[in-house]
Amino acid sequence: MAPLLLFFFLFPFLQPTKSHSTHHANPHLSRLYNNSVLLDDQRVTLHWSLSNSSISLAAQSARKSNYLAIGFGEQMKNSYAYVAWTEQHGKCHVRSYWISGRDASSIHHTSEDLTLVVCVSINGIISFEITRPLNPSCTGKIECDNIIDPTKPLSVIWSMGHEWSGTHLSEKNMHFAMSDQPEPVFLLSGLARKERDLGIILAIHGFFMFVSWGILFPGGVLSARFLKHGDGDIWFRSHQYLQYSGLVITFVALILAGVGLGGFYFYSSHVKFGTVSILLAVSQPINAYFRPKKPETRGTGTNKRVVWEYAHVITGRVSLVFGIVGLFTGLKHFGVAYDSEIAERLVWGLVLWILISVSVVLYLEFKELQRRRRERNFSEVNWELGGLDDDEFVDLLEADEL
Template sequence: MLDNCKILSNDYRIRWSLSVERDFIDIGLEAAIAIHNYMAFGWADQKASSEVMIGGDVAVAGFTEEGMPFVDDFYITKYSECTINKDGSALGVCPDTIYEGPDPVGLVNECLGPLDAADKEDQDLIIADANKPLVVTTGPAVHYPNPPNPSKVLYINKKEAPVLKVERGVPVRFSVQAGHDVALYITTDLIGGNARSRNKTETIYAGGPEAEGVLASPMELIWEPDRNTPDQVYYQSLYQKKMGWRVQVVDGGLSDMYNNSVLLDDQQVTFFWTLSKDSISIAARGEKKSGYIAIGFGTGMVSSYAYVGWVDDTGKGHVSSYWIDGRDASRVHPTNENLTNTRSYGHWGTKWSDEHLNEQNMHSETSHRPIRVLLMGGSAEAEQDLRPVLAVHGFMMFLSWGILLPGGILAARYLKHVKGDGWYQIHVSLQCSGLLILLLGLLFAVAELRGLYISSAHVKLGLAAIFLACVQPVNASMRPKKSAKGEEVSSKRHLWEYFHFIVGRSAIIVGIAALFSGMKHLGDRYGDENVHGYIWALILWFVIGTVIVMYLEYQEKQRGGAEYLEEAIGF
């Protein structure tokens, strides 16, 4: 061991021991640097005020391209590369051998690890870190774990053929610097060396002919083990046999292994899933210690498919699927049906068995309500039961399209015979109130649904109706001046009145259609039996409104008048 230590900088220090009996000094250099950098230490003239390195005797240590440590001795006469003059003199940073033969410098194996770590020379396990690349080089086979030893093996982070430990779902970055004749690949074959010629069952998970590089231009290879990666694979050279060693693949966090997740309604079960081309991989994690955990897919627990995971008395884990058509043990039937539905609920209990189920196997806690999970959309966020939200949205829209906006039209159409401009004040108040509630209803739905999706007929009709309703106040602000009594109505006034009439009535018709399409959309989405009753109530409401309009229209015709046509147009 070296007895003394001096910190030269934050990432560089020197250790030494003095042997008086041998008239000898042992020096060790320790630095936290990249593998392609080097360390240097030398003696300087204490009296020098500047250029203290000139005249210094310097030892330079580092690693070769093959990953092997080296140390050389240099003498500095100028800050330049070493050049030999015609007279044989040397100038620059030149090896000591040019001057007077080599000094007795050699390697010191004291501080090969990071500055804050112990000596790691004998460690044979490397745990991959997603934030740091694994440097792959080659070197001599000294302690290769699978004899007989080859002449050259792979080194990872300067360790000879270590066991590499990786996590599923966590990317592993390799910086391949092993030479152009060594291509890295991850394989199921113990020997490697492009084993498919002798092992047709070999599976290659990453790498190949392109995964080769040198120190000056390393090749970055990224490999992400997934759920289908075996617990043990091997890193090997594609062209030479037996250069690498084992890779231990362990399960990481579920959030790393799956693309999407959602916390179910009870806040005690997290559901994970990932979509692939023709399948869906799912997992569930319970927050409570329990005998089993189950995730069901359907509109509720009854008439649903369920996946149940549990651990038996021997500690072995199991997963089975079931069809549930009732709320007792006899109504839970084993099945191999595929997952097809998109509602989920979670529950847990005290015990489960593949054998005959009884009431003791039944759960004591369940989700309070189903949660809609958009599996096919790959969404990581659950869309919960939105019926309360849609009910508020629907009521606001009914208030606008079913009461306020039609009421404003009726005021303009049938109250003009009343003295004063009361009809106009009622008309404007009802129209503005209806438009305001209409926009608030739209914003409420967009905010709660976290987006505006125009794929359904209901949304398209609703947006069209809102657009027409918003056109009316803009059109009203451009209304031409009304002609004086007895004067002929201008063509601009006629054109404006017809446009105002057509847009207003069109908005009401499209708005009513949006109301009915919204009720149908609610029924299709949730299968609510009450929706049919709501639709018939809505029909009855508008039938009554139509009868009232017919009666008012009859009364208006009875009054007659020279200005009938002009009074018949309005919004």
């Protein structure tokens, strides 16, 4: 049961203290938040904590400036930004913006639902904190589309400048320093790394999961279904080998995803379906260990064995269904976060694989039905011939030859 501990992860949520003081900076922002990363060029630090419905953010510059801006987007154009600036008398402000272009007239103030706003500037070093919902509860406004999905990498950019205004902006409000490229920040794991690196890890994770839930587990089910009429216990050994191999590879894939993302999280439908399927799969060898003994002769045993067999079969097949749904949701998630074209091709490939597998199962079911009919007909013939003595049986065969 030890691998199940990988599924438990806590999300402690520490709210920053509400304050508007411009005289006391908090030098220990990292202690107030669960995660922090140095953004591109290591001149701005981003801190954050997640809850079920909101995110608390904090940013701090490493050099003096009169304003600090943090944006969500691949570039300045079409990004959402939070700007903290100081006025001449030292008062610090924070506002949210939508940026539609690269000039000052393209910076539009928005009315986001920001709470627990803190803005501090000491010796020219600006830091600010905000709390906002992950999914804004509004419609019809540009800021309503500023949705943060913790399961996807968030592209973060930054800029600093000499002057900012809460009313009229001009070209003199442009930045003197900015990030060279967007930084993909993985909010759930607290990591900032290249998307390509994590994409490779998750691609391997997906391939291992396909091997388990698309090949090994279905193979184990088919061996138990169609090999029982073979010699010895080959069906049982095949069933065990394939199922245990599938579990091992599944846990290897889980470890890869955990290392890549820095933990296990339950925000996406992919993780929820995957969790259910894995828990059901893990329960199979456990209930197999406690299976009732098979009665030596028919009619002498209790119903416990029959009930167990039905439960074992149903649990295994439900687990397989959830696992296949998990494969599809995983590909969908991969496509949204990384490459939709590749993910779409993989989805169609998985659909083709399932259609081929279903065709094979239908063929095997047809052959199994034929085999059972032959056995039933043979047993009926034996029963009818059972009333003949040996001499009559020989005479019957000789009469057929004539």
